[in-house]
Each structure stands twice: as C-alpha cells, then as structure tokens.
Amino acid sequence: MRVVLTGGGTGGHIYPALAIAGELKRLEPEASFLYVGTNKGLESSLVPRQGIPFEAIDISGFKRKLTFENARTIWRFLRAVSRSKQILREYRPDLVVGTGGYVCGPVVYAASRLGIPTLIHEQNVVPGLTNRFLARFASKIAVSFEESLAYFPKQKTVFTGNPRATEVIHGDAEAARRSLSIPTDKKIILLVGGSRGARAINEATLVLSEAMSEFTDCHFVYVTGEVHYETIKATLHERSGSPDNLTLLPYVHNMPDLLAATYVSVNRAGASTLAELTALGIPSILIPSPYVTNNHQEKNARGLERAGAAVVLLEKELSGATLKQALASILGDQDKWSQMHDQSRKIGKPDAARQIVHLLRGTH
Structure with missing residues (x-):
C-alpha cells in the first residue's frame, strides 16, 4: 500500500499522521509513505527524522476576516493544488491521509479530484476551517472527540480517538x-x-x-x-x-x-x-x-x-x-x-x- 500523508504547522497535526504511518507499518510492513507539507512548518524537520520522504508545497492559511491577503491565499491555493496533483501523479498513492493544518487543503482536494480515496482526521472538539472545507470531498472522516461528530456528514464520519494515543502505549x-x-x-x-x-x-x-x-x-x-x-x-x-x-x-x-x-x-x-x-x-x-x-x-x-x-x-x-x-x-x-x-x-x-x-x- 502506498500512502501520502499530509498535515502540518504544529506537532498536533504532524504526530497523528506519523502515528497512523507507524501503526500501518506494523500491520503491513510493505507499506510505503510520502509526506507532503510546507518548508515553514515543523514537519520539514520532524518527518525526515522518521525516515519518511518529504515533499514541500507553498501554501498559507486564510485570515478570518476579509483582507486582500485572502485573495493572494486563493491564488496560492490553486497553485498548490496544481503542484499537489503533480506530486500525486508521480507517486501514485493508493490513499491520501490528512491530519489538519492548511497544507492539507490543496493535497486532499487534489486527491479527490484525481479519484484517489482520502481520509481526514480532526483532532479538536471544534473543527478547523481546513477540515470543514475538506469534509465534502473526503471519502472518510475520523474524529478524536465524540462531540465533533455533529460537525461532519454522519454517513462517513467515525469516532476513533486520536492516533497519537496508540503511539505512546x-x-x-x-x-x-x-x-x-x-x-x-x-x-x-x-x-x-x-x-x-x-x-x-x-x-x-x-x-x-x-x-x-x-x-x-x-x-x-x-x-x-x-x-x-x-x-x-x-x-x-x-x-x-x-x-x-x-x-x-x-x-x-x-x-x-x-x-x-x-x-x-x-x-x-x-x-x-x-x-x-x-x-x-x-x-x-x-x-x-x-x-x-x-x-x-x-x-x-x-x-x-x-x-x-x-x-x-x-x-x-x-x-x-x-x-x-x-x-x-x-x-x-x-x-x-x-x-x-x-x-x-x-x-x-x-x-x-x-x-x-x-x-x-x-x-x-
């Protein structure tokens, strides 16, 4: 199984992705991974340390109020979607997994446009903007808190907990x-x-x-x-x-x-x-x-x-x-x-x- 992982900015988004990779590797030793993040986030240093190949895209998050910067963010998003499609076509993954942070947006969206199955994971009780946007495109949604189920489509959302829990045991x-x-x-x-x-x-x-x-x-x-x-x-x-x-x-x-x-x-x-x-x-x-x-x-x-x-x-x-x-x-x-x-x-x-x-x- 070939899997693309994406999520970044802080350890709270990166470690769940690495935990999923670790558990999948334990169950399927032949599984391989590619991580897509940004050069600005912690993922650029944490992921290579785990021996997982890393690709960077250029993307930034939306501001929560109307600003000219948001227009530039949309332009960067479209460029990042194009770059993500290129990465996905070259790597040919079976699945794409997003664990939060704005870098997930273009990667998971690009995968859905290419017909690649996707899963997103929401760590917090109240979902962030990126996962709310991706909810309509993701094949499956996993949440850490039972209270989060109300924010996502019922038929494809599952209360799993946070994968980092498995890693620490x-x-x-x-x-x-x-x-x-x-x-x-x-x-x-x-x-x-x-x-x-x-x-x-x-x-x-x-x-x-x-x-x-x-x-x-x-x-x-x-x-x-x-x-x-x-x-x-x-x-x-x-x-x-x-x-x-x-x-x-x-x-x-x-x-x-x-x-x-x-x-x-x-x-x-x-x-x-x-x-x-x-x-x-x-x-x-x-x-x-x-x-x-x-x-x-x-x-x-x-x-x-x-x-x-x-x-x-x-x-x-x-x-x-x-x-x-x-x-x-x-x-x-x-x-x-x-x-x-x-x-x-x-x-x-x-x-x-x-x-x-x-x-x-x-x-x-």
Whole structure:
C-alpha cells in the first residue's frame, strides 16, 4: 500500500499522521509513505527524522476576516493544488491521509479530484476551517472527540480517538529514565509547553523551580521549547543554578518513552497531548492556550476536568504559586492521584490508530 500523508504547522497535526504511518507499518510492513507539507512548518524537520520522504508545497492559511491577503491565499491555493496533483501523479498513492493544518487543503482536494480515496482526521472538539472545507470531498472522516461528530456528514464520519494515543502505549519507561539518569524511586513530573514552548508556562515554572527541592520524592523534567531554552538555562544559572531534581531540555524526541515514565504532567491542552495523557492514564494540570482558533484548547481541557482526569488552570490564573498549589494537591493525596489516573484511563482511546488503519483498509 502506498500512502501520502499530509498535515502540518504544529506537532498536533504532524504526530497523528506519523502515528497512523507507524501503526500501518506494523500491520503491513510493505507499506510505503510520502509526506507532503510546507518548508515553514515543523514537519520539514520532524518527518525526515522518521525516515519518511518529504515533499514541500507553498501554501498559507486564510485570515478570518476579509483582507486582500485572502485573495493572494486563493491564488496560492490553486497553485498548490496544481503542484499537489503533480506530486500525486508521480507517486501514485493508493490513499491520501490528512491530519489538519492548511497544507492539507490543496493535497486532499487534489486527491479527490484525481479519484484517489482520502481520509481526514480532526483532532479538536471544534473543527478547523481546513477540515470543514475538506469534509465534502473526503471519502472518510475520523474524529478524536465524540462531540465533533455533529460537525461532519454522519454517513462517513467515525469516532476513533486520536492516533497519537496508540503511539505512546509502546513507550519504554526504563529507557527514558536511563537516558535522563533519573532514579527509579523518583516520580517524574513532566512540564512542557508544546512543540514551540509556551512563555506563560515557562515563566511560572521558573518561579516553581525555586521550590522544587521541597518535592523530595520527585524529579522534574522541564521541556522549554527550543526557542526559549538558552534564555531559561541562563536565567536558572543567574538564580543560583538548577535544582538537583530538575532536568532541563529544549525538546523531547522520545516522548512516548518519557510519558510512559511520567507520574503527573503539566501541559497545554492540544488534542494530541490529551490523547497521549489519557491513553496512559496520566493525571495532568492543563493550561489551555488562549491564542488558538475557537478557544478549542479550553474546550478540550474542560472535558478532562469534568471527567475528573485533570486540573485546569487558565493562563490568566497561572503563576508559580498556583502551579505549585495544583501540583501539591495531586502529589500530596494518593487517593486523588489514583482517581485521576483511573478517570483518565477510562476516557483514553489507545486503539485509535488501529481503528483508523481499519478505516483506511476499507477505503482502499
């Protein structure tokens, strides 16, 4: 089976595509892939690292208000459709899979015009503009949240969960501890702001770092994002250095391994992140980004909060003190941790990628 994958901009769109590829490769070792993205998105660096051939097209997203730039975007879209058709004719895929981001638009649309079966996956509760546009052209639609079913044609939409959930259940906790030299008797607290970092989380964590030594049975792994790493490293040094129970990282490439070892996680509330956490039952403190379309991260996070699987701190509520308090409320109450763990596992969909692969096989 030959499959074109497309999706980009942020890790939330890229990792689900890679998870689908990984599961399909496990089930069909002869499967081959081509990834179509942009040179501006993270996919241009993440995808080649996975050994998947990469092709770039030039495309940008629509503005949500009438501007002259949207006219130029339409022109770029038409050019990108033409380039996508050329790539598809040369590669001759059996299927095209889109996992979100504006780059999916021309690729999936071009595939539908060429009669190639397509599947799109929507990660968030409220669909983005690109997937709303593609819904009429896609052969199948998979969604991460049951609430999303109402936005798409009933006859071709399936609630599968997020395929990234399947990817993380194969993580190796011992390998993560070895790679970071973390003793087995320490509870790992993971703090991460997303693939590009998050300034508010970083600022709160810097303040929290002054109290990390109080959590004697914990080891903190703090992922700053590559953009902020050097600044934060220097700031910690100026403040008398990092605590002994803190590991500072710019980025994590073996996230499934690290998550497998994580006791509590502090994260944004992107859909892929929530899929990972619930697949493993990791209690979490979620800090939704207020800068995303339709405020979808808060909507994602509130679902876990209602289920009792997470604590939600809005960015306007976030400080070193509130973060410390939220952590202490979980770490200091074993019953609360256990309840959050159980509730998180209940809403997880660890077989999501396999379900999507079955859909692909039915479409092919």
